[in-house]
Amino acid sequence: MDAGNTQAFDACLREALAQTREWVPRWLGKLHSSLKDRELSAGQLSEKQGMLQARTTLESHRDLIATRFLAALAESMENALPHTGSGSRRSPTVSFDELELMGDDQVQETVELARVQQVVKMAVDEELVTLTSRLNGAQGLTVVNPDANPLRAEVIVAALMTALKGLHVPAAVRTRWLQVGAIALGDDLRHMYAHLSQQLDRAGVKPAGYVVTQTVTSRQTAAASAQKEEAVSVQEVLVNDNLLTLDHLHQLLVGNLDLNAKSDNSTAVSDNVMGRTLASEVVTLMLKRIAADERLLEPVRNMLQDMKPALLQLARAEPRFFADKQNPARRLLDAITERSLAFTNELDPGYGPFSNQVRGIVRTLLKPGDDLADRFPGLLAELNRSQAAAVAPAQVQARGLAVQTLVRVEQRNLLAERVAAEIRARNDFEKAPGVVRRFLTGPWSQVLAQARLEVSDASPVSPADSPALRYSDILPDLLWSSQLALASLNRPRLVKVIPGVLRTLREGLDSIDYPREKAESFFQALMGLHEAAYKTQRSEPAPHEDPPSVQHELDDEPWMQRTEARDSCLMDDTFPDAPNTQISTQPAFLETRPLQRDWADLKAEMAGQGAQALPVGTWVDVLQDGQAMRWQITWASPHGTLFLFTGANGRSLSMTKRGLERLLEQDRLRVVAHHGVVDEALDEVARQAWINSSKS
Incomplete structure (x- = not known):
């Protein structure tokens, strides 16, 4: 969306709210007059009394209805935009399972909503088509997506229903308001839609185009269907x-x-x-x-x-x-x-x-x-x-091993987060150089978490022999030795602690199979700090150090050892330490599949719901080596950080949550089905x- 269209789109939404402030009181006035006319022309006493009640109740609630309607509409417009990820992309109907759980009054309310929407849609159909095309064009779309219109009729009607349901008035009164006011509501919306379309036209917004899809059915298929029906x-x-x-x-x-x-x-x-x-x-x-x-x-x-x-x-x-x-x-x-x-x-x-x-x-x-x-x-x-x-027995065993491994990985990563928080809480942490802080809250927190898990799983050992204790005990010496201002004042202690610190660090990193090249990079930086501290004389001022800065130590990618990546069948190019992987170079899906959900929606849901955003049972297509492979999510970790997929041939494939997000963002993973085919039918x-x- 270019800057000009963005401004036109935002201006259109602001104008819609301004227009609504004008026509809502006018619509309420029309509703009041219509109720009075219905009351006077009613042939039955019950109908006359019903209209009287609806009219008198409206008189005492007009200002409140207008206020709540405007507030609900502003919120509905925001939620209705596809990029917010919080609104529903579907029309506000009702699912099969929901219907079974509803009471009779809820069903009747849903029916009334359907009738109002039908009346309103019939009144605004032509103007709504034009406005939707213009608004889509303002959003940079070349093909019309009706759901990308935050001012569509169902959004307006749903906002009205929200406002009315918040009032303490009888359901019969609300029903009469809707029945009597539906036609006038459609008229006011039609005028607003026409006004907004003209505004976008004056702003130079080009409309998006509509695509007509034709379904071709062969004569043979039609004849076969006819024969089946005759049976x-x-x-x-x-x-x-x-x-x-x-x-x-x-x-x-x-x-x-x-x-x-x-x-x-x-x-x-x-x-x-x-x-x-x-x-x-x-x-x-x-x-x-x-x-x-x-x-x-x-x-x-x-x-x-x-x-x-x-x-x-x-x-x-x-x-x-x-x-x-x-x-x-x-x-x-x-x-x-x-x-x-x-x-x-x-x-x-x-x-x-x-x-x-x-x-x-x-x-x-x-x-x-x-x-x-x-x-x-x-x-x-x-x-x-x-x-x-x-499914071959070997594939069943591989899947079992993958699940066990992924459970262990998530346990260790969750524990590592708590360990990192403990390290950050130390008084001597903030003064350490950034390279050391990142190491301690990253790889070393994984080392400590792994050691603590092994202690809990193993038979009791003496504290002196516990790796978890030794890995924690070096923290004071490591943090002290990396600070030039402190370590340079006590070179004998520096010389004494360095060998033990380096030996313990190597042992800990080896325990989690930390990549050797990354370990050596850290050791070179650490030894450079030690060398600078050793060469600094007491009488000399310590070399200038940059003040502590905010470091981004947190990484939402779960750490995984190479053996764990193999045992869990981790997809290679979603593993952060896999060599020579470039996700962005892989070809993306060339055509938009009709069931693919908006990436922003999925990402927002995954951030807020974890595994629930792509629940177990979801079918996806994943691009690997230029080919789309069909997989089903058959397991998700309790905290939604790891996923296990199974193919039609029984093969397993795992991904981290971040790896899954990357594939979605790169258009290399497409959702085929969230729910069962029968459920959707x-x-x-x-x-x-x-x-x-x-x-x-």
Whole structure:
């Protein structure tokens, strides 16, 4: 983003807040008038009283609403920017798992939010497209990214909802405000968007372009799909799109529908029919979403679609099977899609046996019979056994050794941080030269941490024989001997302590396999300090020393010995002491993958959440030697400083957190999937229900 566009972008956001201060009071006035008109024209007493309550409550809260709305909008605009890393990139819908945990009132509130957003979006659609293009251009984007518009309609509506939810008013009052004021809100936003677009145009901001993506479907594929659909009964495919609303889906998930009705009770029978119809629609939409997921190879997607008749049949008997993650059918779907993410090509090792097994699963499920539900546990167990058997025992042992090594590395590094803090707290630390301070809080803290861990693991030894004690005991002599002003005053002591200090330092560094070239570099600097102190006469003033300066001793890269790097299968070019490694010279991904998350988002999350930002189970592509390799995070250290990856062939690869960040920053690591494919497909089902609710 150049300076001119940056100024135009910032000026646009400031103008948006200024405009909002003007139209919010005006919108509240329109809302008040509309409520009064609705009150006068209401035909029923309950409706008239409801509008009266909404109007009188608005009168006493107008100033507070305006103040909170502006504050919430300013915060939402900041969080909505992609570079902040704190805002959500998705529309404020609701996930499948969240919906199951929500109460009826929360569902209704979500539905109202959806309806308001739908009304507002319809009112501002044309102006919003223009503004988004201009704002994207101001941010230096050449292709439009709607999420990069911090003034998009859902952000504005979400800020309004935040402001209203903070008021102590009845939910029915808030609902009436939203219902009655939605159209006027859209009108005011449309005028503001048009004004801001004109401002950016006058500032010379060029709009970003929109890319139209066309999906090509061959006639053969379409014909095959049609044949598959014909094999399913009419009742299974003719589902009412409008039936799947958030409220109906919520009732299905929490069990409010009587799905086991066998009596003549008309209500129970109606619930039974509705529940099974809803379940069928969920399964259909879920499979439709999976069929469009290009992270899975096309043959795998086709085989999953072949399972549709069996899953629809199961939905009639167990309408909520897809919501229960412990249900064998749901677990089988998870296992198949999870394993399939490991393969990027049909020629990948292991794909052939996996594909054959999935075909066998499909054939078993499509066999006629009333025991369908009973087949899933056995198929799941067999799939898990075959996947475990596909990994060579040597690779299992290597992974176990890698985990043990990484646990030890993190323990030592955490202890080394505490040791470094103890050293910094010494009275004689700050006066020492910077080269000595950096050494003590870096490599030597690792030496002390290693020695302390070995003492705790070994049988009790006498204090005099403890390396940890000897390594600590040299600190006073080392710090004293490195200070010219002090050491030059007592040359006999200097001559006496130097051999023991150097001998102990070498012993300690050898205990952690510290690189010899780095050790020699430090010893040369230290001996230079000793020589200067020895040559300085008592009658002479000590050579001028620079005052202590702030040193950056801390390094967020965990120290790892070369043997530990080997045992943990550490990626070579993420190891700081690996020779001749230049990460920046490696080729980056040439094309933007649609599932890649913004680097700033990931880095901010990793800084605040550690391993949780890229949780265990995440699939990634890593560029090594110019080729993209698919890996899954199968283990993360408790403090999120180390990660272990496993490939489709069972190989292991470890990285430090800093190494992982470097690969992300260099565009050599791309996130393929954070969550399960089935989870994401069901979230899309919930999103469709959210959209349907907004239109109902």
